Amino acid sequence: MAPNLDPYFKQVDKLSESFIDRLRKAVAIPSVSADDARRQDVVKMSEFLVSELQSLGAHVESRPLGLQPGKKDLHLPPVIVARHGSDPSKRTILVYGHYDVQPALKEDGWATEPFTLSIDDKGRMYGRGSTDDKGPVLGWLNAIHAHREAGIPLPVNLLMCFEGMEEYGSEGLDAFIEKEAAKGGFFANADAVCISDNYWLGTQKPCLTYGLRGCNYYTIAIHGPGQDLHSGLFGGATQEPMTDLTRVMARLVDTAGQIQIPGIKEMVAPLTEEEKGIYGKIEYSMANLHESLGSETGIFADKENTLMARWRYPSLSIHGVEGAFSAPGAKTVIPAKVIGKFSIRTVPDMESEKVDRCVFEYVKAEFAKLKSKNTLDVQLMHAGNWWVASPKHWNYTAAGRAVERVYGVQPDLTREGGSIPVTLTFEKATGKNVLLLPLGTSTDAAHSINEKFDRRNYIEGTKLLGSYLHYVAEEEMG
Numbered sequence: 001m002a003p004n005l006d007p008y009f010k011q012v013d014k015l016s017e018s019f020i021d022r023l024r025k026a027v028a029i030p031s032v033s034a035d036d037a038r039r040q041d042v043v044k045m046s047e048f049l050v051s052e053l054q055s056l057g058a059h060v061e062s063r064p065l066g067l068q069p070g071k072k073d074l075h076l077p078p079v080i081v082a083r084h085g086s087d088p089s090k091r092t093i094l095v096y097g098h099y100d101v102q103p104a105l106k107e108d109g110w111a112t113e114p115f116t117l118s119i120d121d122k123g124r125m126y127g128r129g130s131t132d133d134k135g136p137v138l139g140w141l142n143a144i145h146a147h148r149e150a151g152i153p154l155p156v157n158l159l160m161c162f163e164g165m166e167e168y169g170s171e172g173l174d175a176f177i178e179k180e181a182a183k184g185g186f187f188a189n190a191d192a193v194c195i196s197d198n199y200w201l202g203t204q205k206p207c208l209t210y211g212l213r214g215c216n217y218y219t220i221a222i223h224g225p226g227q228d229l230h231s232g233l234f235g236g237a238t239q240e241p242m243t244d245l246t247r248v249m250a251r252l253v254d255t256a257g258q259i260q261i262p263g264i265k266e267m268v269a270p271l272t273e274e275e276k277g278i279y280g281k282i283e284y285s286m287a288n289l290h291e292s293l294g295s296e297t298g299i300f301a302d303k304e305n306t307l308m309a310r311w312r313y314p315s316l317s318i319h320g321v322e323g324a325f326s327a328p329g330a331k332t333v334i335p336a337k338v339i340g341k342f343s344i345r346t347v348p349d350m351e352s353e354k355v356d357r358c359v360f361e362y363v364k365a366e367f368a369k370l371k372s373k374n375t376l377d378v379q380l381m382h383a384g385n386w387w388v389a390s391p392k393h394w395n396y397t398a399a400g401r402a403v404e405r406v407y408g409v410q411p412d413l414t415r416e417g418g419s420i421p422v423t424l425t426f427e428k429a430t431g432k433n434v435l436l437l438p439l440g441t442s443t444d445a446a447h448s449i450n451e452k453f454d455r456r457n458y459i460e461g462t463k464l465l466g467s468y469l470h471y472v473a474e475e476e477m478g
């Protein structure tokens with residue numbers, strides 16, 4: 001029997017301004033995990049979640065993760081675990097999200113202050129973390145809030161796990177999840193897992209996601225002179241780290257996106273005839289791609305190849321150079337040490353360590369060809385595995401029914417090009433099905449300037465998360 005969700009939906013609409021206020025407070029905390037100087041803000045964000053969850057009647061614990069590996073005296077932010085309900089006759093759903101965000105500076109090109117939620121007349125709510133992942137995390141809190149206010153009991157027991165290092169490779173979380181998923185641990189009773197930390201393929205049609213790419217993130221450090229130098233005085237007389245770095249990095253990938261490192265392509269699972277048929281049926285167009293890119297600079301002319309490039313083939317992206325001159329103006333410096341950063345998105349059947357070996361060997365060989373007197377060091381910064389699951393499970397059926405109820409359409413089944421490394425950890429540690437249930441759209445600009453979350457997606461998304469819990473309670477175990 002379909003649950004009567006109308007009173008819950010009414011309550012969500014009634015509380016919508018307070019939900020937006022909750023997001024405003026969260027965005028105002030610059031919880032940037034990659035910036036050591038912001039660690040106190042990441043902790044402050046964890047405290048905000050603790051106090052919100054407590055006020056909603058949840059049992060909450062802030063669990064320390066110890067010192068951050070490779071850093072002196074810097075503590076990892078805590079993992080917030082919470083429980084709402086512990087009725088043995090109900091199903092138990094474990095939800096995960098992250099409360100840290102990517103770095104953001106107004107001078108990167110933001111139209112508004114990145115840590116101030118700014119809402120325009122179309123209901124677009126701009127701010128760092130609005131869609132990735134503070135909005136969706138608060139969606140779970142909002143769902144509890146609306147049930148409480150409406151006097152409707154939650155139809156399941158809800159376990160929550162919110163971390164503060166996702167944007168920095170989820171340091172320390174794998175071991176934590178493994179421990180808490182074991183007998184007697186906080187997550188031991190979970191029947192299924194739901195993660196809301198990715199995006200719709202376009203802007204109108206919701207989707208359920210059953211696959212992710214992995215991410216191996218590397219640094220190439222090149223140093224030579226003892227300090228930065230005047231290029232007029234020493235240019236031409238010294239070997240320059242930046243020259244070597246740009247030459248090595250230019251050999252990693254070509255303009256058509258083809259990875260130049262031998263051994264990488266060979267690891268990719270072959271495309272089967274059955275799989276080939278999937279991509280044409282997905283509701284997606286080149287116009288959707290161009291809308292997300294804000295340009296027509298896609299590599300492929302058709303949607304099938306575009307989707308495969310995003311989901312089932314590896315990619316290599318060059319992210320930046322630490323130590324290089326990047327400010328406006330014309331500084332005539334020779335940087336003494338530069339660190340190039342790039343990552344490889346991995347897919348089935350790539351093995352992370354094998355990828356590392358190919359990368360290290362190739363980078364060193366390309367540098368050797370330069371016959372430079374500078375020194376090079378190539379390192380893996382962090383790695384997270386790819387994941388592909390079966391969407392034929394009651395967890396996905398329940399989410400599909402919830403999408404139909406809230407949005408009136410059947411969701412697309414998608415894979416995601418981004419990475420959520422702990423997804424595989426949750427699957428392996430709990431032995432349960434994991435569902436990715438995105439709330440935001442392809443134009444939300446996660447990780448970019450002007451990140452936003454649409455008001456509609458936040459409010460209807462809160463309805464979706466709550467509905468999903470009701471349909472989960474009704475689904476036959478399969």
Ligand SMILES: C[C@H](N)C(=O)N[C@@H](Cc1c[nH]cn1)C(=O)O
Nearest residue numbers: 132166167168169197215418419
């Ligand atoms: C998809 C998710 N919202 C996300 O943004 N994940 C990050 C994870 C990551 C990997 N290295 C650093 N952060 C991503 O895909 O980049």
Ligand SMILES: [Zn+2]
Nearest residue numbers: 098132133197
């Ligand atoms: Zn995220």
Ligand SMILES: [Zn+2]
Nearest residue numbers: 132167446447
């Ligand atoms: Zn992210």
